[in-house]
Amino acid sequence: MNRLTTIRSYKIDCSDRSGFDQDYAGDVSATPPSNGIPFVSGRSQELQLQPDLSLYASDVCDEQDVEVSGILQPGLLVVLPLAGEADVTYGDQRFLLGNRDNEGNGLVLSLTQRDRFSRRLIRGTRRRVVSLAFGSRWLSKHEDLLAAYPVLESLRGNHLAVQHWRLSAHLRLLAGSVFELCAVNTPLMGLRLESRCLDIVAEVLAGLTDVNPASERTLRPRERRRLAEFRAFLDSGAGDDWSMQALAERIGMSPSTLQRYFRLYTGNSVFAYQRRRLLEQARIALEQEGISVSDAAQLAGYTSAANFATAFRRQFGMQPGILRLHR
Known part of the structure; x- marks a missing residue:
């Protein structure tokens, strides 16, 4: 200014x-x-x-x-x-x-x-x-x-x-969705916002591992740059259907090395990170667009709506259908 x-x-x-x-x-x-x-x-x-x-x-x-x-x-x-x-x-x-x-x-x-x-x-x-x-x-x-x-x-x-x-791109997505939730005054607005804020907390903590002294001692600057670029690639959705071998080849590491370094960098395995991101995208689509549970399951990469509902409940503490009922 x-x-x-x-x-x-x-x-x-x-x-x-x-x-x-x-x-x-x-x-x-x-x-x-x-x-x-x-x-x-x-x-x-x-x-x-x-x-x-x-x-x-x-x-x-x-x-x-x-x-x-x-x-x-x-x-x-x-x-x-x-x-x-x-x-x-x-x-x-x-x-x-x-x-x-x-x-x-x-x-x-x-x-x-x-x-x-x-x-x-x-x-x-x-x-x-x-x-x-x-x-x-x-x-x-x-x-x-x-x-x-x-x-x-x-x-x-x-x-x-x-x-x-x-x-991260994912954290910006989570934070930005708060405005849409605040704009829809439903009986579940407070519950949704509380859940969303806890997701933001989890992502903030994951982001702070980037400056965690323990991680700094383990990961060299070049490795950290590669992992930052790799996480941005995951956040873009371009690698959603890739195998672990293909993802590892993209970053130039073996699958086991990628998993070990990625866990140090984010606190999650590669697929756990992907699963949480896709479930979050599905939840936002349920809340804001009112898509069906089966479509949300497909968006999150699940072929079974029942398996999606189980994973959704474990992640967010509610059934996906509740979000559509209270739009």
């Missing part, structure tokens, strides 16, 4: 909330008392999905040059910029999310205590972002899971510690 502008301050009272970076929800933002012009226009949503787990999704355009501020609660904040730029300060650290230097990167921020945040709104700037806030109770409940990720462990002990990582 290079243009000069006059920034006015406006304080947000969010001391009892998880703390994202705006104080609005719905079709238009809260309006400041000075001139009756809204801060932003567009669509935003903030939801409490579990105790100490909150979702924030915003697809807006700034309507004023103004600075908004508030308080963040202790925990972990995950920010997924999908489009546009955001100029935000957490504590005493300023970030230009989504700009040329950070385009395509996510951010995890650790807060061991309450601290201030502020955002500079620049009139005419558009942005699309999904954020998750994990409070202390949620983190304590999932301590065993999080302990398997040294990057998170090192972050959590340091106030305002930050980790950036590259958003």
Whole structure:
């Protein structure tokens, strides 16, 4: 953001909330008392999905040059910029999310205590972002899971510690689907969003293995570049029907070496990664397009709708037909 502008301050009272970076929800933002012009226009949503787990999704355009501020609660904040730029300060650290230097990167921020945040709104700037806030109770409940990720462990002990990582195509797909789910107000919307957010958490953790010190000691830079390109190939869907031998030949490894390195890189075997991605695509098609369960099974690579329903239930905790009934 290079243009000069006059920034006015406006304080947000969010001391009892998880703390994202705006104080609005719905079709238009809260309006400041000075001139009756809204801060932003567009669509935003903030939801409490579990105790100490909150979702924030915003697809807006700034309507004023103004600075908004508030308080963040202790925990972990995950920010997924999908489009546009955001100029935000957490504590005493300023970030230009989504700009040329950070385009395509996510951010995890650790807060061991309450601290201030502020955002500079620049009139005419558009942005699309999904954020998750994990409070202390949620983190304590999932301590065993999080302990398997040294990057998170090192972050959590340091106030305002930050980790950036590259958003995968699959993670961007998951985060983007949050907006469609928020737009359809059905009795199952909260359940669907909670499930989707847990999928996002799993993908974030998989992405953080890219910066896991243990993985760094095991995988050389050249191997990591090859694996990043290979995962992008899988995400494109071009290799959905390929055998393990064919996939291994594409990356120039033996099948056993590919499986070992891919598990180090993502935390999953190649086919487990593929299966989860295809099930996710089938779920989005059920939710948004209302396709039949048999068509969803075919989309996910299953010849048997019954086997698909079993795999779907194990992955998402519900039968696929429920999604069609509540569109």
